[in-house]
Amino acid sequence: MGAEDELLEAVHESHADALYRYVVRRTGDEEEARDVVQETLLRAWRHPEVLERSEESVRAWLFTVARNLVVDHLRSARRTREHATGHLPEREEHDRTQAVLDSWLVADALVSLSPDHRAVVVGAYYGGRSVAELATELGVPTGTVKSRLHYGLRALRLALQEKGVTS
Known part of the structure; x- marks a missing residue:
């Protein structure tokens, strides 16, 4: 395991739970919160230079990225046009005549x-x-x-x- 991987693992240990709680409060959706936290940490992995900053700076960057992802999702067309439902639609049945x-x-x-x-x-x-x-x-x-x-x-x-x- 390289130094970057260890650093990312440490960032995950230090901030993932807090990020998750923050996003759940913003969205009210646990599934979406997991996705946002995963995407936030993925972006941190793609920008390893961020992980070399101070602990407070890394935390601020992570929360800013998470907030922006939540805002983007809330503004997205998918969010405004798609609605979750508790039941599955009827299955298409082919004409058996x-x-x-x-x-x-x-x-x-x-x-x-x-x-x-x-x-x-x-x-x-x-x-x-x-x-x-x-x-x-x-x-x-x-x-x-x-x-x-x-x-x-x-x-x-x-x-x-x-x-x-x-x-």
Whole structure:
């Protein structure tokens, strides 16, 4: 740790609490006060020549910088136009109309499949089950599940095309 860092740490130890209390009294906002104190100490770090002055001079400089930051913030457009609120705004929700219509089309097309094909397609795509799991569940060989899945998807594609859905 260099001499400047030690000096800045000593300045922080000596003045940060007093600066914080001063800014809280000026702003009434603890969060803002922390930000102002941090910015004040950052400016002191950027101007190490200030830290070499007498203790009273450093303190006066820090409080002047803090006061100016508070005044700048109070005058800022953000402060005059933005207001804190206790509740979050409603989240934007995307229009799900098309998704609902698509799901109706698929559900209607699934009804047109044979029960065996429908069971395999629904189990695989909506249930997330593997071919082996479906074979065990339906009591048929895995080759039969694969065949039913292939022909079921083919029939589903044709049913959707009949309803005007293009790929």
